[in-house]
Structures are given as C-alpha cells and as structure tokens.
Amino acid sequence: MSENDLLLGIDLGTSRTAVVSSRGLRTLFDSAVAYPKDLIGVKLLGAAHVVGSEALGKSFLEVDYPLKDGVLKQSGDMQQDAARKLIAYAVQEGQPREGDRICAIIGVPANASRFNKSLLLELAQECLDLALVVSEPFLVAYQQERLVNSIVIDIGAGTTDLCGLKGRLPQPEDQSSNTKAGDYIDQLLMSAMQLRYPGLQLTKALCKQIKEQHGFVGPAEGPIEVSLREEGRPVVVDVTEELGYACQAIVPEIIEAIEYLVARFDPSDQETVLQNIILAGGGSRIRGLDRLIAAKLKPFGEVRVSRVEDIAYAGAEGALKLASELPPDYWGQLGESMLGA
Ligand SMILES: Nc1ncnc2c1ncn2[C@@H]1O[C@H](COP(=O)(O)OP(=O)(O)OP(=O)(O)O)[C@@H](O)[C@H]1O
Ligand SMILES: [Mg+2]
Structure with a gap:
C-alpha cells in the first residue's frame, strides 16, 4: 500500500454513519441532510444545506434521511442528491489530503439488492477512487475475528441483518435481512x-x-x-x-432467521455455531435480548449469545481491517460490487 492511499471503513447506517480511517481517525454522525425551509432559513444557516449531526434539532430546516430500511431511497433526483451529499460528507470526514488515492469499503445490509449496491457505487464514484460494498454483518464478524462457525446479528434502525460465517465471503444463502429493527x-x-x-x-x-x-x-x-x-x-x-x-416484536423473526441459518451449516459444526451467536448494532443494547434469544433457542441445545463491545464502530472498523488486510489492488477479485480507479 502506498502512503498516498487513504483507506476508509464506512458503515453507512439508516440512522447513523461511522467512518474510520487508516490514519487513525474515528467519527460518527447522523445520516441526515437538511435544507432551509425558506430564505430566512438560508440566512440562519448560512448555507444551502447541512449534513450530519448539525442537520438535527433546528426547526427552520427540513430534514431528509437518504437511507430507508437500510438502503438508499430510490424515489427521485432530490433524494439521490441527498444521498450524494451524505456520501461526500462521509468521505470528507475521513480527511483526505491532496493527491490521496481514497479507497473505501462501505457496509450495506445483508442481501441488499444488486441495483441498490450499484446505485451506491455510482454515487461513491464521484468522490472515491476505489470502493467496495460488503455485507454489514460480515464486516462485524471480520472485526471480531469470528469468520468461521458463527452467526452475527446486526440490529440497526432500518434492518436486522443476519449472516452465517463459514470462512468465506457470504453467499445469499448465508444471509438474511428483515425490516423489523x-x-x-x-x-x-x-x-x-x-x-x-x-x-x-x-x-x-x-x-x-x-x-x-x-x-x-x-x-x-x-x-x-x-x-x-x-x-x-x-x-x-x-x-x-x-x-x-x-x-x-423483533424477536420472532430473529429466531426464525437463526434457525434457517444454523440448518445451513454442516451438521457437525452446528453445535459450535450455536455457541457463537453475536449481537451487534444499536438494537443489541435492548436489555435482556441476549438472554431471551438464548432461551428461545433452548430446543437446539447449549446456546451462547454475546454482544460486540464497540457497538457504534464495529462495522466500520471491520471494513477498515478488511481494507488494510486485503490490498485495494485486489478488490477487483471480490466480484461485481467493485468500481475501478
Ligand atoms: N440503548 C438502546 N436501546 C435500544 N435501541 C437502541 C439503543 N441505542 C440505540 N438504539 C437503536 O439502534 C438503532 C440504531 O442502530 P445502528 O446505529 O446500528 O443503526 P444504523 O446502522 O444506522 O441502521 P441500519 O444498520 O439499519 O442501516 C436505532 O433504532 C436506535 O434507536
Ligand atoms: Mg447498521
């Protein structure tokens, strides 16, 4: 990796976005873009729009969240423009320097549609040199070094994403996503x-x-x-x-998805998998959730459910770790979700 390479791990969340960089920067902000309601608002704000946490709590601004249910909203130019501003802001928060090659791995919900991934990459192309989109729960597993025989459950604002880790990049059948979050x-x-x-x-x-x-x-x-x-x-x-x-109300679908994913592991690994269930995302802070999930899975034998420690940054840190350990020049080998410099 050259010293002009700036690597970014970006967890573009429905409610909050986390960005970490290879130069040690960590930042978290609301995934919001706001516009003044009229000319007085422009005067009060001193700008035509504002992105991030500054966008909230001001009654003279109209707030837009460019992501819904974990993915970019696709209804119209206005929203696309808000998404573009949010991505550009995330990259700026990574503090690139003149002449940097900016390479980012961006987390997307498990099973995000191909169309939505392409849309995200298209917008990212405008402010990044190299980008790769990777499933969010997989990035958490990468950060936790739990890449084999585990299940990660990322409970966000828009989606609950589950991923069964089998020591490979997740395939569609290894993942499950629902909007009960x-x-x-x-x-x-x-x-x-x-x-x-x-x-x-x-x-x-x-x-x-x-x-x-x-x-x-x-x-x-x-x-x-x-x-x-x-x-x-x-x-x-x-x-x-x-x-x-x-x-x-979010628990039954989580249990159903775990049952589905467990059954798709090799039978001799299933006991281990059930002892490696990891909760992540803001929703994992709900008290008693780990205990309730373990109790509901009792018929499967011994079950252990844990939580990640660094809830806000686990996905972004996983993205950065993956970017650092897998040189950007090889990202093309990871498949379709790639854009070249
Ligand atoms: N202490 C808590 N108890 C319950 N829920 C919480 C707590 N803290 C945060 N949350 C919820 O977690 C959600 C945000 O989690 P997170 O930041 O992981 O989501 P996100 O990444 O923005 O969304 P997504 O992954 O769906 O795109 C919000 O719904 C928030 O209200
Ligand atoms: Mg998230």
Whole structure:
C-alpha cells in the first residue's frame, strides 16, 4: 500500500454513519441532510444545506434521511442528491489530503439488492477512487475475528441483518435481512402508547428516546414511567407494557432467521455455531435480548449469545481491517460490487 492511499471503513447506517480511517481517525454522525425551509432559513444557516449531526434539532430546516430500511431511497433526483451529499460528507470526514488515492469499503445490509449496491457505487464514484460494498454483518464478524462457525446479528434502525460465517465471503444463502429493527420498534411503541393514552403528544423522536433509555425484553425490572405532555400539560405515564411489547416484536423473526441459518451449516459444526451467536448494532443494547434469544433457542441445545463491545464502530472498523488486510489492488477479485480507479 502506498502512503498516498487513504483507506476508509464506512458503515453507512439508516440512522447513523461511522467512518474510520487508516490514519487513525474515528467519527460518527447522523445520516441526515437538511435544507432551509425558506430564505430566512438560508440566512440562519448560512448555507444551502447541512449534513450530519448539525442537520438535527433546528426547526427552520427540513430534514431528509437518504437511507430507508437500510438502503438508499430510490424515489427521485432530490433524494439521490441527498444521498450524494451524505456520501461526500462521509468521505470528507475521513480527511483526505491532496493527491490521496481514497479507497473505501462501505457496509450495506445483508442481501441488499444488486441495483441498490450499484446505485451506491455510482454515487461513491464521484468522490472515491476505489470502493467496495460488503455485507454489514460480515464486516462485524471480520472485526471480531469470528469468520468461521458463527452467526452475527446486526440490529440497526432500518434492518436486522443476519449472516452465517463459514470462512468465506457470504453467499445469499448465508444471509438474511428483515425490516423489523429499531424504526419498527419506535413505530409500534408510538401506536401502542397512542391507543392507551389518546391525548398524549407523541413524536417518533420521543418514542425513540424512551426506547433507548428503557428498552427491554423479558421480565420488566420495575415499572417504567416517563414524563410527557398532554395538551401542553406535563403528565407521567406508565409505558412498561407497551415498551416490552414493542421491543419483543423483533424477536420472532430473529429466531426464525437463526434457525434457517444454523440448518445451513454442516451438521457437525452446528453445535459450535450455536455457541457463537453475536449481537451487534444499536438494537443489541435492548436489555435482556441476549438472554431471551438464548432461551428461545433452548430446543437446539447449549446456546451462547454475546454482544460486540464497540457497538457504534464495529462495522466500520471491520471494513477498515478488511481494507488494510486485503490490498485495494485486489478488490477487483471480490466480484461485481467493485468500481475501478
Ligand atoms: N440503548 C438502546 N436501546 C435500544 N435501541 C437502541 C439503543 N441505542 C440505540 N438504539 C437503536 O439502534 C438503532 C440504531 O442502530 P445502528 O446505529 O446500528 O443503526 P444504523 O446502522 O444506522 O441502521 P441500519 O444498520 O439499519 O442501516 C436505532 O433504532 C436506535 O434507536
Ligand atoms: Mg447498521
């Protein structure tokens, strides 16, 4: 690798993007692009748009998240433009220098469509010299050095991605992806709370906050009470039942996907696989999730479920590790998802 090569690991998430670089940089920002609502907003912002965490919390801006359900939205030029801005921002956050060859590995959901991967590469081409898209849960496994006989479950905002690791690049039958992830829980929580407390003033952001603070599955540790507003007045409401219900709603599909993936390993490896189940992504922070998954898999014998430590950066670090250990000049051998300099 030449010293002009800047390697980047990018985990382009529905809610947050993590970027790490071969020069030791680590950064995390919201996957958001915002535009002023009118000319006054342009004056207040001092720019025509803003990307990343600065895009949030300003009522005079219209916020767009270029990714939905883990993949780039495909409805129109405006959205494509937001995606382009987000990718360019991620690359800039990697702090390239004049004359660098910028080479990035970008995480995408397990089983992202070929069309979506090509679209991502097309946009990436505008600000990168070399890019490769790789399945997100595979990148987590790479970071964890658990490339054989394990299953990684990456619970993000838009998708829950699972990947069975067999010591090779994941094939379609090694992976499974569904949209029952963080955003889905927020939506369920909001509907359940609205049903029980019709006058409550709820927003998606509030429900997300409640989930992040108190999310749990299995038996509740105690009543969960939160302060909210009803017709402008402060009220305290009990959300224990609604939160437990919303968080556990992602579990059945996870169990189903694990069962499917386990059965596709060599029978003599299946016992080992069941002891190497790894949770990653923001959703893995839900209390009790590891225990509940292990309990539901009891009929399979001894099951061990662990969590990655560096939840926010595991995917991006895996991407950088892969980029460093596999020189960019060989990326072409990894198949279709490649663009050349
Ligand atoms: N403590 C927590 N408890 C429950 N959920 C949490 C917690 N912290 C974060 N989350 C949820 O995790 C999700 C974000 O996870 P992550 O950053 O891995 O997603 P992403 O990579 O942006 O999305 P995707 O992988 O689907 O594109 C959000 O739904 C967020 O609310
Ligand atoms: Mg993710």
